[in-house]
Amino acid sequence: MAITFEQVNFSYGAGTTLAQRVLHDITVDMPTGKVTAIVGQTGSGKSTLIQHINGLLKPTSGQIRIDDFELTASTKEKELVNLRQKVGIVFQFPENQLFANTVLEDVMYAPLNFGATKDAAKLEAARALNRVGVSEDLWGKSPFELSGGQMRRVAMAGTLASNPSVVVMDEPAAGLDPKGQTELLSIVLELKKLGKTIIFISHQMDHVVAVADQVVVMNEGRVVAKETPRQLFNRELSWFQTMKLDLPKAGQLAEKLKDKGVTLSRRPLDLGELAELINQEVGHE
Amino acid sequence: MNNIMIGRFVPGHSWVHRLDPRTKMMITFVYILVMLWANNWQTYAWATLFVIGLVRLTGQPFKLYWDGLKPIFWLILFTVILQLLFTPGTPVLFSIGPLRVTVPGILNAVYVMVRFVLIILMSTILTLTTPPTSIANALESLLSPLKKIGVPVAELSLMLAIALRFVPLLMDETQKIMNAQKSRGMSFSTGGPVKRAKAIIPLLIPLFVGALQRALDLANAMEVRGFKDAVQRTKYRILSYQKIDQVAFLALGGFVVIFLIIKTVIHG
Numbered sequence: 001m002a003i004t005f006e007q008v009n010f011s012y013g014a015g016t017t018l019a020q021r022v023l024h025d026i027t028v029d030m031p032t033g034k035v036t037a038i039v040g041q042t043g044s045g046k047s048t049l050i051q052h053i054n055g056l057l058k059p060t061s062g063q064i065r066i067d068d069f070e071l072t073a074s075t076k077e078k079e080l081v082n083l084r085q086k087v088g089i090v091f092q093f094p095e096n097q098l099f100a101n102t103v104l105e106d107v108m109y110a111p112l113n114f115g116a117t118k119d120a121a122k123l124e125a126a127r128a129l130n131r132v133g134v135s136e137d138l139w140g141k142s143p144f145e146l147s148g149g150q151m152r153r154v155a156m157a158g159t160l161a162s163n164p165s166v167v168v169m170d171e172p173a174a175g176l177d178p179k180g181q182t183e184l185l186s187i188v189l190e191l192k193k194l195g196k197t198i199i200f201i202s203h204q205m206d207h208v209v210a211v212a213d214q215v216v217v218m219n220e221g222r223v224v225a226k227e228t229p230r231q232l233f234n235r236e237l238s239w240f241q242t243m244k245l246d247l248p249k250a251g252q253l254a255e256k257l258k259d260k261g262v263t264l265s266r267r268p269l270d271l272g273e274l275a276e277l278i279n280q281e282v283g284h285e
Numbered sequence: 286m287n288n289i290m291i292g293r294f295v296p297g298h299s300w301v302h303r304l305d306p307r308t309k310m311m312i313t314f315v316y317i318l319v320m321l322w323a324n325n326w327q328t329y330a331w332a333t334l335f336v337i338g339l340v341r342l343t344g345q346p347f348k349l350y351w352d353g354l355k356p357i358f359w360l361i362l363f364t365v366i367l368q369l370l371f372t373p374g375t376p377v378l379f380s381i382g383p384l385r386v387t388v389p390g391i392l393n394a395v396y397v398m399v400r401f402v403l404i405i406l407m408s409t410i411l412t413l414t415t416p417p418t419s420i421a422n423a424l425e426s427l428l429s430p431l432k433k434i435g436v437p438v439a440e441l442s443l444m445l446a447i448a449l450r451f452v453p454l455l456m457d458e459t460q461k462i463m464n465a466q467k468s469r470g471m472s473f474s475t476g477g478p479v480k481r482a483k484a485i486i487p488l489l490i491p492l493f494v495g496a497l498q499r500a501l502d503l504a505n506a507m508e509v510r511g512f513k514d515a516v517q518r519t520k521y522r523i524l525s526y527q528k529i530d531q532v533a534f535l536a537l538g539g540f541v542v543i544f545l546i547i548k549t550v551i552h553g
Contacts, residue, residue: 056464081470089468096458097465099490109487113470144494158469 001067001086001165001197003030003053008062010048022048024221026062030214035188035198037208037229040218041244046201047092049218050168053199054087055080066166085114088164092171094155098143103134103154106143110162121161128157132187149180156187167191169200173207185210205248209233209269219243234267250274293353294416299344300529302414306423308530312537313411317404319544327547329399335540336406343414353409354402361401368394419522421446426524440514447503455496462491 010023022045030036038046051057052064055071064071069083088110091097100106104125111121129139132153138146143154152172160167169188173181181204188211192198202208208215208229215232217225224243225232233251240247247255250268254277257264264281268274296302301309316335323329340350372390379386412420425442432438463471466487476484 051464054468056467081472084468084470087468089465091461091465091468094465096491096495097462097469097487099487109466110469113472162470 002032002065003166003197003199004065005029005049005052006063006065008052008059008064010052010057011060014060022221023059026223028216028223028226030197030199030216032197033192033195034213035192035200035211037212037215038199038201038218039203039205039208039215039245044218045221046218047170048221050089050170050199050201053166053168054084054089056089081114085162086164087166087168088159088162090156090159090167090169090172092174094159094172095143095148095151097155097158098151101142102140103129103143103146104139106154107157107161110158114162124161124163125157128161129154131160131190132157133183149176152176152180160191164196166197166199169198171201171203173202173204181207203246205233205246205251206270209248217243217245229269233269293412295345295349295413296416297344297414299342299414301339301343301410303527303529304414304533305524305526305530306415306419307427307524308526308533309411309415310420310423310427312533313407315537315541316407319541320400320404322544322548323396323400324548325551327551328544329396329403331540331544331547332403333399336403336410339410340406343410345413349413350406350409353413354405357401357405361398364401365394365398368397417449417452418446421449422520422522422524437514439518451496451499454499455492458495459488459492462488462495 005026005028008023008026009021012020012022026049038049040046048057052059052071053066055075058071058073058075060073062072066083066087071083098106100109104122107125107128108118108121111124112118116124126139129136134150134153134157138150138154143151146154152175156169156172172188173184176184185207188198188200192211200211212229214226215229216223217232225235233247237247237255246252247267248269250270250273253274254264254267257278262278262281264274264277266277268277316332320332323332340347369386369390370384372387372393373385374387374389377385377387378391415423421442424445425438428436428438428442471484471487
């Protein structure tokens with residue numbers, strides 16, 4: 001499912017004296033079956049933006065099209081149930097949403113809410129748990145007995161179990177150890193293979209490079225760039241400083257090399273490319 | 286969640302904001318006490334005038350006060366209806382079975398409503414213009430004589446301060462968990478009462494788990510910074526009365542004296 005924001009504005013407490021404008025005239029699209037990364041410094045409106053995709057927030061003006069569904073300021077709460085089945089959001093620190101007696105029951109919560117029978121919900125839950133790599137011996141345990149990393153996976157399964165076509169993730173890797181982060185990225189790529197549209201917020205540019213097809217950069221409630229990681233990370237260094245964004249590790253290294261007098265032909269995205277470019281440089285001499 | 290106004294502090298620089306929190310607390314206390322003596326419309330009018338004057342002095346839009354009144358609307362309505370239906374007296378306007386609407390009943394209902402609204406407004410003035418930590422400090426200072434008879438005043442006020450600090454945090458947390466469960470298809474507004482009550486479980490359990498976790502974290506953070514109970518602590522902010530507080534006490538005294546004069550003269 002494709003998602004299109006058209007001139008979306010949003011204010012918290014719209015119409016009151018304390019109204020606070022958070023999104024300004026957002027027009028952007030997130031194509032079907034692609035991975036879109038949203039980056040930007042804290043407070044730039046990323047989390048507010050993604051809460052519009054399943055109607056947790058409604059635009060103050062403008063509209064969002066999710067496939068054939070149109071979300072505007074006047075959309076009724078009742079109409080949103082279908083949308084929420086199609087768009088799953090994994091929030092920041094999703095382990096805070098766990099509540100059920102067992103892991104399996106918790107993951108069954110969403111399919112049951114969306115009208116699945118108990119057996120169907122169990123099947124969906126099992127599939128989702130396998131997909132995120134939670135082994136079967138944990139399914140009968142209380143979610144509160146698990147380790148932090150396992151809780152994160154169970155919570156992700158809790159969103160995936162309703163089999164959404166769009167998966168939105170708010171900093172899914174935050175607080176995971178390096179191994180957990182790598183595994184998370186491979187889950188993202190696997191979901192992409194299944195044809196799902198994926199949107200994720202990240203502060204780690206290496207993750208963006210590893211999985212994103214396009215990057216949306218936000219600053220002070222506006223979309224300031226929408227391009228491929230290749231295009232984005234070839235921008236001027238000063239631009240990244242104004243946006244308070246990092247380069248990927250390989251790009252940072254290339255900049256350090258430049259300071260020492262070694263200029264590469266382009267800015268590499270990952271370590272493999274960096275090695276290749278250095279090799280070229282050395283080969284020339 | 287943002288519309289819950291109870292105990293919300295709005296920073297400002299008005300006269301009322303600058304008063305010592307103890308002064309504000311005592312004024313609120315005395316005012317509520319005096320309100321219990323109000324018995325005719327002239328006294329209520331005078332008390333209303335005093336509150337309106339104070340509200341104006343805080344420099345906050347009236348909408349904030351209105352938001353503070355809204356949550357207890359049903360409580361007020363309930364009390365008013367009770368007064369309206371069960372006050373004995375004459376003349377009786379009409380009656381259905383044991384229920385009688387009488388003229389004193391209507392009068393009583395109006396008085397009770399006004400009394401309620403005024404007391405809430407007065408407490409809203411206190412919480413709107415005083416940061417929660419100052420309220421806790423003021424309470425500690427005002428109750429400090431009780432230390433002599435072994436009441437752990439400092440600990441109680443610390444507990445109060447922490448509880449107040451947790452209110453916005455927990456509201457935030459509630460909003461987050463609600464968003465997560467709504468995304469998983471939770472709905473509060475369908476089904477019968479049992480189903481609705483059950484629908485709250487996925488909200489309450491994470492909230493309790495989170496609150497306990499936070500409390501443990503806070504306890505640890507306090508302990509590693511050397512917190513011990515039952516020791517004499519010094520204060521970062523030392524409360525001291527200023528000239529403005531003397532003026533406020535004079536105003537309060539004036540209010541009470543005039544109130545008592547109105548009450549006795551008109552009654553007598």
